[in-house]
Amino acid sequence: MRQYIEMNSPQYWKANVALFLGSLVTFALLYFLQPLIPVFSRDFGVSPSLASLTISYATAGLAFAMLWMSWLSDQKGRKRIMTAALLGSSLCTVLLLFVEDFHLMLLIRGLTGVFVAGFPAIAMTYINEEFDPRHAGLVMGIYISGNSIGGLAGRMLAGVLSDFFSWQAAAGVLGCAGVLISLWFAANLPPSRHFVPSSESLRDLLASLSTHLRNPQLLQLYIVGFVLMGSFVALYNYISYPLMEPPYNFSQTALGLVFLVYLVGTFSSTFMGGMADRHGSGLILGLSVILMLAGVILTLAVSIYSKGLGLALCTFGFFGGHSVASSWVARSAASHRTQASSLYLLFYYLGSSVLGAAGGKFLQWQGWSGVVLLVGVGLTALLGVVLALYVRERHVRVYE
Numbered sequence: 001m002r003q004y005i006e007m008n009s010p011q012y013w014k015a016n017v018a019l020f021l022g023s024l025v026t027f028a029l030l031y032f033l034q035p036l037i038p039v040f041s042r043d044f045g046v047s048p049s050l051a052s053l054t055i056s057y058a059t060a061g062l063a064f065a066m067l068w069m070s071w072l073s074d075q076k077g078r079k080r081i082m083t084a085a086l087l088g089s090s091l092c093t094v095l096l097l098f099v100e101d102f103h104l105m106l107l108i109r110g111l112t113g114v115f116v117a118g119f120p121a122i123a124m125t126y127i128n129e130e131f132d133p134r135h136a137g138l139v140m141g142i143y144i145s146g147n148s149i150g151g152l153a154g155r156m157l158a159g160v161l162s163d164f165f166s167w168q169a170a171a172g173v174l175g176c177a178g179v180l181i182s183l184w185f186a187a188n189l190p191p192s193r194h195f196v197p198s199s200e201s202l203r204d205l206l207a208s209l210s211t212h213l214r215n216p217q218l219l220q221l222y223i224v225g226f227v228l229m230g231s232f233v234a235l236y237n238y239i240s241y242p243l244m245e246p247p248y249n250f251s252q253t254a255l256g257l258v259f260l261v262y263l264v265g266t267f268s269s270t271f272m273g274g275m276a277d278r279h280g281s282g283l284i285l286g287l288s289v290i291l292m293l294a295g296v297i298l299t300l301a302v303s304i305y306s307k308g309l310g311l312a313l314c315t316f317g318f319f320g321g322h323s324v325a326s327s328w329v330a331r332s333a334a335s336h337r338t339q340a341s342s343l344y345l346l347f348y349y350l351g352s353s354v355l356g357a358a359g360g361k362f363l364q365w366q367g368w369s370g371v372v373l374l375v376g377v378g379l380t381a382l383l384g385v386v387l388a389l390y391v392r393e394r395h396v397r398v399y400e
Helices: 010-031 034-044 053-076 078-098 102-116 120-130 133-164 167-188 202-213 216-238 240-244 252-279 281-298 304-332 337-366 368-398
Strands: none
Touching: 010 053, 010 078, 010 102, 010 120, 010 133, 010 167, 034 053, 034 102, 034 133, 034 167, 053 078, 053 102, 053 120, 053 202, 053 337, 078 102, 078 120, 078 167, 120 133, 120 304, 120 337, 133 167, 133 252, 133 304, 202 216, 202 337, 216 281, 216 304, 216 337, 216 368, 240 252, 252 281, 252 304, 281 304, 281 368, 304 337, 337 368
């Protein structure tokens, strides 16, 4: 009989806190430079598009390395790779303290993304391997809540520190905090009990990825990740344009506070994960998509309160849906669960890139209504995919 980490045991709380903090560090270090892009344009004398590469290089490194990190973790162990990922990305961030050349900064950010790749998919696999399956959805929700808090905290802390000191000070504080949390993580995350080392080659890795892509349920879940993240990024990438215009006339500081809506996601990822454990993943995933769709439509209203409610609903639905889909992916893979989770995140970040960029074209075409049209059509189509997942889940339950 398999011995899982039981709910409310000392190991349960240590593991939850460790995974939550690891998630927080990962996404704080990945995105903390986002509000500082204008500062890089000024300090390094580069265009805004070049300055934005400080984010793009990190996410590119993440996407490129994710599948290989997952393969490595199947051979070397979950905890070892996650610890190395946290420590490596933190040390890379500390190095930014000494950077005076923009191209060197981009190189370090790309390397940061490579290290970051060693945490998200492996953490999801660890949760599904080590925790009681009855509570895996709740644990996944707690872990994903660290995504939203980390992304929010990193952006806001970087803005404050750069205002009072410099962007290097922000990098130094966040990097050093990351190092300390990495050491605590290594000391407190319970070792894997159910990990079985793999000796598969890169050829075997490619074969396993191909197998996952031929699994209809996994492929549908990958589409869910693509559309959820792409829609969410498109919304937040371009909402600043209508808010900076009359009758709102938001300042840059006010626009930065819009990210506080992410706190809604901190609650929804945990809440919806627990709901999925009780009522089924398909039903709760469908509800999440419907909430996102309702929120996007609400942002068309002139009232700033309606727009704020729309953003909150969309954020609630996104983090809830991501929590449910992430947990469902690992459960749906008969083998090579880490690669299955990595493929989900690969589609997830690809959606961010593709739909995030497409949103700009729709903004130029029809203004904010164009962005809502793009996201609305995508989410409406996604409901059909979620319906297929729901029907399959109900069918399996009937015949169990």
